[in-house]
Amino acid sequence: MESNNxxxxxxxxxxxxxxxxxxxxxxxxxxxxxxIASSGYEGLDLxxxxxxxxxxSDQRMPExxxxxxxxxxxxxxxxxxxxxxxxxxxxxxxxxxxxxAKISGFFSKPLIExxxxxxxxxxxxIDTLRYENQRLFVDLTYSEDKYRNTFELAPVxxxxxxxxxxxxxxxQQFCNIIGYTKQELSSQNINSIISMxxxxxxxxxxxxxxxxxxxxxxxxxxxxxKTGIEIWLNITLSKLSKL
Numbered sequence: 179m180e181s182n183n184x185x186x187x188x189x190x191x192x193x194x195x196x197x198x199x200x201x202x203x204x205x206x207x208x209x210x211x212x213x214i215a216s217s218g219y220e221g222l223d224l225x226x227x228x229x230x231x232x233x234x235s236d237q238r239m240p241e242x243x244x245x246x247x248x249x250x251x252x253x254x255x256x257x258x259x260x261x262x263x264x265x266x267x268x269x270x271x272x273x274x275x276x277x278x279a280k281i282s283g284f285f286s287k288p289l290i291e292x293x294x295x296x297x298x299x300x301x302x303x304i305d306t307l308r309y310e311n312q313r314l315f316v317d318l319t320y321s322e323d324k325y326r327n328t329f330e331l332a333p334v335x336x337x338x339x340x341x342x343x344x345x346x347x348x349x350q351q352f353c354n355i356i357g358y359t360k361q362e363l364s365s366q367n368i369n370s371i372i373s374m375x376x377x378x379x380x381x382x383x384x385x386x387x388x389x390x391x392x393x394x395x396x397x398x399x400x401x402x403x404k405t406g407i408e409i410w411l412n413i414t415l416s417k418l419s420k421l
Contacts, residue, residue: 187298188210188213189210189212191203192214192235192236192244193214193235193236193263194216199216202214206294217242218241218247221251230255230258232298233251235261237272238265245275245279248281260282262276262284264286265287282301283297304412308396308414311332314328329349332349333351335348335353336348345367355411356401356404357403371402373401373408394415396412396415397412397413
């Protein structure tokens with residue numbers, strides 16, 4: 179009988195304790211296609227050849243700790259969802275590293291099975307929406323009428339932005355995400371809602387899209403909600419021939 183592992187979501191678990199690796203695989207193999215690695219370096223090698231959706235790493239490992247490993251994963255594979263597992267009771271001890279690696283969630287030891295499944299499944303729902311977002315940008319090549327319906331009714335936020343950063347148009351879902359009305363955004367500049375932009379990196383990637391060296395780029399970015407709260411957005415950036 180043919181295995182249905184390819185139909186399961188893919189999870190990479192990294193831990194230097196072989197007993198933890200085996201226990202994790204036994205516990206979650208029915209729900210996910212589990213890959214294990216005993217070090218951050220081994221995990222990075224596996225990621226070169228495998229399509230992984232979720233990466234979970236123990237924090238306390240020799241040579242490369244969990245945050246250091248996940249920071250590299252974030253840079254190389256930004257579409258992955260990254261989680262850290264630690265025995266530390268104080269989350270604040272890892273807070274700076276967690277933010278730097280753009281970690282999606284934190285699990286404390288001992289691991290609670292239901293909580294891990296809940297967070298992974300929530301992340302996979304976001305992944306489905308992210309795929310839909312990319313598909314919608316392909317749909318923009320269709321007729322104007324179909325495009326307009328796609329734009330307004332899209333389940334993901336879409337914004338058209340001029341090169342000077344001013345908003346051309348946004349859909350309602352984008353407004354729902356960041357808390358502004360369409361009228362309020364018409365007088366806003368996108369740079370005013372971006373939190374701590376990586377100017378050099380963003381300028382470089384934007385230039386690649388403008389010059390059509392890349393059709394689209396996907397990256398994570400913190401923005402300010404209207405309430406002042408910082409939120410993470412997964413952004414797909416594409417160039418439109420006309421606005």
